[in-house]
Each structure stands twice: as structure tokens, then as C-alpha cells.
Amino acid sequence: MPSSTDKEVLNIFERTGALLTGHFILRSGLHSGHFFQCAKVCQYMPEVERLGEMLVARIREADLPAPQTVLAPAIGGLVIGQEVARRLGVRFVFAEKENDRLVMRRGFTFEPGEKVLVVEDVITRGGRVQECLDILGKAEAVPVGVAVMVDRSQGKARFAVPLISLLEMSFPTYPADQLPPELAVIPAVKPGS
Numbered sequence: 001m002p003s004s005t006d007k008e009v010l011n012i013f014e015r016t017g018a019l020l021t022g023h024f025i026l027r028s029g030l031h032s033g034h035f036f037q038c039a040k041v042c043q044y045m046p047e048v049e050r051l052g053e054m055l056v057a058r059i060r061e062a063d064l065p066a067p068q069t070v071l072a073p074a075i076g077g078l079v080i081g082q083e084v085a086r087r088l089g090v091r092f093v094f095a096e097k098e099n100d101r102l103v104m105r106r107g108f109t110f111e112p113g114e115k116v117l118v119v120e121d122v123i124t125r126g127g128r129v130q131e132c133l134d135i136l137g138k139a140e141a142v143p144v145g146v147a148v149m150v151d152r153s154q155g156k157a158r159f160a161v162p163l164i165s166l167l168e169m170s171f172p173t174y175p176a177d178q179l180p181p182e183l184a185v186i187p188a189v190k191p192g193s
Helices: 004-015 045-061 078-088 127-138
Strands: 019-025 031-036 069-073 091-098 101-104 115-123 142-151 163-168
Touching: 004 019, 004 045, 004 142, 004 163, 045 078, 045 142, 045 163, 069 078, 069 127, 078 091, 078 115, 091 127, 101 127, 115 127, 127 142
Parallel strands: 069 091, 069 115, 115 142, 142 163
Antiparallel strands: 019 031, 091 101
């Protein structure tokens, strides 16, 4: 049974048009009949503030070591990452794609031992989050946790640090060669995250 937070988060996504139905190719390469277009919800600052407030509450409930910095993968995690950092009163930085891999640019660096929270919008497999964790490992920074608005991994995304999510929603995903007939007849789109 969904919690009141789950219902509120889902309501925000539905009300802002951020939960789409159709035939989508996810960043992971998998196909799905549902897509969380978090950029749609991030148009509305009152909703971003509320989602940030709820996510920070979950982070505090998890009793993680206090982060000094929030790191978000661009582009999906930028808005919610900055809102979480603002609410925690810590520094915010982001990693961005270069040759289809996340890297630190713009002079962003980490000190060895710096405590960092990774914040993302949605995960299916968690690839971009893992890239952020790898960046932190190379910099000898200390990841304290991962916080996401939506975990659609069906419990499969695993990291070496705790995973905190506002909403766990598992819509089925399919490899391109194993689409169900009702999805195969709909043209696939890759809406971006």
C-alpha cells in the first residue's frame, strides 16, 4: 500500500505532466510504456521545493553522515540536486557528459575525505549514479549515500552506499528484442532525461 509521501510524489508527477505513457527508450537502452520526465516537474519551483523538502527529510531519517557537498549528474539531477544542497546548506557541484561518460569540469574538484551525497532524478539501472560514485572514488572523496526522486530499478540498483528514494515505482522494462506486442506497435521515442 502506497504511503502518503508516495501518493503526494506521484500526484506531483501526474499533475505536472511528468509521468508519461507511450513507448519510450530509456537511457539504459531498455524500453518501457512509462517514462518519468523530471524536467517537466522541475519547471515549477513550488513542486521542486516540496520534493526537495521530502527528499531531505528521507535523507535525515536515514541518519547518513552529514555531507559537505552534493554531486549530481547532469542534466537530470541538476535541479533536484541543487535544491537538496540548498536545503542542507552545503556546496553543490555537477558532473557532465564528455564522450558519453560523466566527468568533472568547470574547475569542480573534491578534497580527499570530503563527504559527498549523490543526488539524481530517476534511476532504472543506476549507471550515471555509479559513474558519479566512481568519480568520487578516484578523487578519494567519501560518498555518504545516493538520494533519488524516483527509483524504478525494482530493487536491482545497488551501490556501495545507502540508496534513498522518494518513490519506488517499477514499471516493466524490456530489451528491444523482447517487446510485448502492445508496445511493439507504438513508435518508440527517446524523450531524454
